[in-house]
Amino acid sequence: MDAIILQILNGLDKGSAYALIALGLTLIFGTLGVVNFAHGALFMIGAFCAVTLNRILTLSYTIIDDTQKDFLGNPLKVDVPYVHGLFGQATGDAIIDWAVPLSLIFAIPVMILVGVVMERGLIKHFYKRPHADQILVTFGLAIVLQEVIKYFYGANPIPTPAPAAFKGSLDFGAMLGFDPNLIIYPYWRIIYFGFAAVIIGGVFAFLQFTTFGMVVRAGMADRETVGLLGINIDKRFTIMFGIAAAVAGLAGVMYTPINSPNYHMGMDFLVLSFVVVVVGGMGSLPGAVLAGFLLGVLESFASMREVIDIIPGINQIIIYLVAIIILLTRPRGLMGRKGVMED
């Protein structure tokens, strides 16, 4: 029992990341009808927003501190971040410590801008082209974005720690009455899951309860008619692209403490996210979220020692295997609608 709960918990954080990326992919697909292979790159750019902010905050100047001596007795050189000068030492340290959560604020405008520029600058010209062309051009864009990041940040993963307050783990088992130390779950992963839930809820609420969201949903159902009613649906879809980019970016920001970001993390997640979207059903938002969590949890179950002992290597392929089975038995995915991508 405890092992099962542990695996469900372990699956949730990865599932959250899948769900967030798949949600963005589905939003783009549902609104603009474009298959965006560069979506993983947006996730990666989000993660590097956190890295960038961390670097900006820790920009330092060097002073010679006479009160401290090194082992030779010379005065010690100390790097003092500029934020100390601006906010005082204690506040400055706290700001640096909280760099990752702060990056969320920094990442939202950046990601929306990146998304809007991408849509207006490139993807706009591909609505009338076949899906293969869309896949290819966004694939090229993903390579370019990835290489640009690699050029500026190098090829190695860059550790970006969570705030000190969230280090350590929660003994979840003890709370449920199991023996202590059986089910231990890091705080940051709980935060990530909560964050993903909030974002997903936010997107759904935005689409469901605002006038803007209503118009977008109407546009998803019948773009032409909405346009004929005198509504500038293209502009709204562009904004939705920006929002989808922001969702992917925020997912990336929050993922940095779990996995140090590197330039190909986007591609690694992208392939899986596409599989998630297809399993959930192309164009279905709840399907994407459901499939994201489902596959995340399945993946962590498949990595249990007991399971690997029976079927070796299953943890590596479970997601693809599930995708193949689902596609063959339920061609539209778990919650897919009729008439989406059936040509």
Added chain:
Amino acid sequence: MFNLSKKDLSLLILVAVLTLFAPFILNPFPAGSAMAQFNAGYPDLMQRFVIFGIFAIGFNILFGLTGYLSFGHAAFLGVGSYAAVWMFKLLSMNVIPAILLAVIVSGLFSLLIGFISLRRSGIYFSILTLAFAQMMFALAYSVLTPVTGGETGLQLALNDPRILGASQTPEGNIPVPGLFGLEMRDSADLVIGSWVFTFNVGYYFCALVLLASFYLSIRIFRSPFGMMLRAVKSNQQRMNYTGLNTRPYTLAAFVISGMYAGLAGGLMASMDPLAGAERMQWTASGEVVLMTILGGAGTLIGPVLGAGFIKYFENIFSKINDNVLHSWFSFLPDGLENAVVFIIHPFIGKGWHLTLGILFMLVVIFLPGGLVEGGQRIRGWLRSRKSKDNGSASHETNPAE
């Protein structure tokens, strides 16, 4: 001759001349001169041109004719390499059985994967092939390590059985792949003045295979079967409504292109007898898509051009460094020279992938027909200028390949 139309025959002859005289064509600059770095006439690179050419020709039979975009074709290349290396380990160092086994095994794999994947079309087909390829990649890396060598890759060893050959040479080395006594790595140098031309056995073997596969691809393109595949691309639904089951045709195309990929993999292992899982990664599949698109999907010569183009510039761009750039632009004033070098710097050396990505985007955006379409446009433009000079507008249209 060869049962080909005049146009196709001239195309085949063009490819034959290009490949057979490649050691001359690719080595236009004398050794030791400043331009020698643009030479590509060394065996390793020429082999890669030809092998990836075969791979792209095969991919084009699927993608160019039927329009099914497979994102997992590198898996078949990887399977082919593994099969060939196993043949070297168990049977003999002769390349013929190795390549035969590579083609057969990859054909079987593509039959299985194609049978499942082709139940869906469009993006779903792409995702399915991608999923299969990623699965094979993951398995080759982890569980199948006894078969695939895992992370280190599959290599020959001194104690391999090699029942029809020798486990080791009299000197105690691992034998090299060969064809009835001709060693693949043997090469002869021809020195004319300050030019050095290298003729490599392995290269010419690959080149002959390329010619055979190119000829086969022409025949497929011009056959009723190829016509059927094209009909699938333009309107599959209508085909179905006429009471025709298209799946056997698409499956056949898939298997043929999978076998081409296996052939390329087998050749790759014959030139350099090792196989690794990274050949199966989806970025490798992306590369062959790139080559086909860049050259021109659906055209005969396009994939070969695309493969040569990408491999050539990959090699050249990776070799150029800042010093080379400085020596090129030394005629500029110092400040300007540094600025130019600074601008170009991200695109060369390790930045080759960036250049490739940009190039790829430009081609997809502006030239969806690839290099072949570019050539046709230039030709059409020249012709229209000429006809304007003559005062008569030509109404001739280029037949689509």
